[in-house]
Amino acid sequence: MLPDRLSATFAALADPTRRAILARLILGETSVTKLAEPFDMSLPAISKHLKVLERAGLITRGRQAQWRPCRIEPSALRRVDDWLEGYRRMWDERFDRLERYLGELQAKEKPHGRKK
Amino acid sequence: MLPDRLSATFAALADPTRRAILARLILGETSVTKLAEPFDMSLPAISKHLKVLERAGLITRGRQAQWRPCRIEPSALRRVDDWLEGYRRMWDERFDRLERYLGELQAKEKPHGRKK
Numbered sequence: 691m692l693p694d695r696l697s698a699t700f701a702a703l704a705d706p707t708r709r710a711i712l713a714r715l716i717l718g719e720t721s722v723t724k725l726a727e728p729f730d731m732s733l734p735a736i737s738k739h740l741k742v743l744e745r746a747g748l749i750t751r752g753r754q755a756q757w758r759p760c761r762i763e764p765s766a767l768r769r770v771d772d773w774l775e776g777y778r779r780m781w782d783e784r785f786d787r788l789e790r791y792l793g794e795l796q797a798k799e800k801p802h803g804r805k806k
Numbered sequence: 807m808l809p810d811r812l813s814a815t816f817a818a819l820a821d822p823t824r825r826a827i828l829a830r831l832i833l834g835e836t837s838v839t840k841l842a843e844p845f846d847m848s849l850p851a852i853s854k855h856l857k858v859l860e861r862a863g864l865i866t867r868g869r870q871a872q873w874r875p876c877r878i879e880p881s882a883l884r885r886v887d888d889w890l891e892g893y894r895r896m897w898d899e900r901f902d903r904l905e906r907y908l909g910e911l912q913a914k915e916k917p918h919g920r921k922k
Contacts, residue, residue, distance in 0.1 A: 697820045704816035709889075716896055764897040771894060773825075774887055780832055781880040 695747065696773060699766045702746035707731070708739050712748060715762040719752070725760060811863065812889060815882045818862035823847070824855050828864060831878040835868075841876060 702708055711725055726736040740760060743749045747766040752759040818824055827841055842852040856876060859865045863882040868875040 694822055696825070697822060700816045700820035704813045704820060706810055706813060709812070713892070716892065762893075762896070764893065764900065767890065767893045768897060770886070771890055774883065774890070776829070776832065777878075777880065777883045778887060780878070781884060784880065 695766075696769055698746045699748065699770060702742050702748055703770075705739070705742075708743055708748075711736075711739060711743065711760075712762060715749065715760060719759040719761040721757055721759055811882075812885055814862045815864065815886060818858050818864055819886075821855070821858075824859055824864075827852075827855060827859065827876075828878060831865065831876060835875040835877040837873055837875055 707729060710729070714720070714725060714728070722733060722736060722740065725740075726733055729736060740749065740751070744751060747763055749760050750763050751761070823845060826845070830836070830841060830844070838849060838852060838856065841856075842849055845852060856865065856867070860867060863879055866877050866879050868877070
């Protein structure tokens with residue numbers, strides 16, 4: 691069975707080298723050789739990582755035979771962002787509750803103080 | 807070498823059953839038996855998924871011997887959210903550029919029209 695798209699994206703992101711490659715690609719499209727420069731890795735090793743990123747839809751590659759520039763593809767990351775949305779609401783609510791609670795504590799501590 | 811924390815989180819999220827378990831836990835803490843109900847899976851299989859989520863810091867479990875309720879732990883997801891922040895800026899900028907471009911196209915198409 692093929693893994694679902696979101697699982698493939700998360701699996702691709704579960705590697706620091708692949709995340710570093712994505713971070714480099716925010717600056718703009720570039721070649722595999724340029725991408726490989728900051729890493730202590732062989733070109734085939736980098737190419738393997740790029741294939742994982744490409745299959746997960748996180749990058750696309752140009753079709754020129756000699757120079758196949760890598761480009762970041764935001765849509766896969768947006769899917770991660772959309773998935774996070776439900777959870778973000780959860781921690782925002784928790785934070786609001788905590789803030790209310792702290793407000794109440796402060797009000798109790800300074801019963802005669804002025805409201806700010 | 808131990809994988810870094812963010813990689814462990816992404817790896818744990820790269821599975822639809824584990825994401826479904828997290829989605830259930832948004833509603834509140836619950837037991838393994840209750841968690842297993844909607845899945846066509848054995849308790850040991852569910853427990854294995856829970857261990858992966860726990861190791862990745864995505865859930866915590868109560869310490870009572872008989873009933874170890876699972877609870878979602880938002881901090882790991884917030885780290886994913888923080889990581890996404892740099893990319894979110896990128897697609898917001900792209901969207902702004904696209905919007906400006908569309909605005910310019912519309913302005914060209916209606917050179918004598920009124921501005922809305």
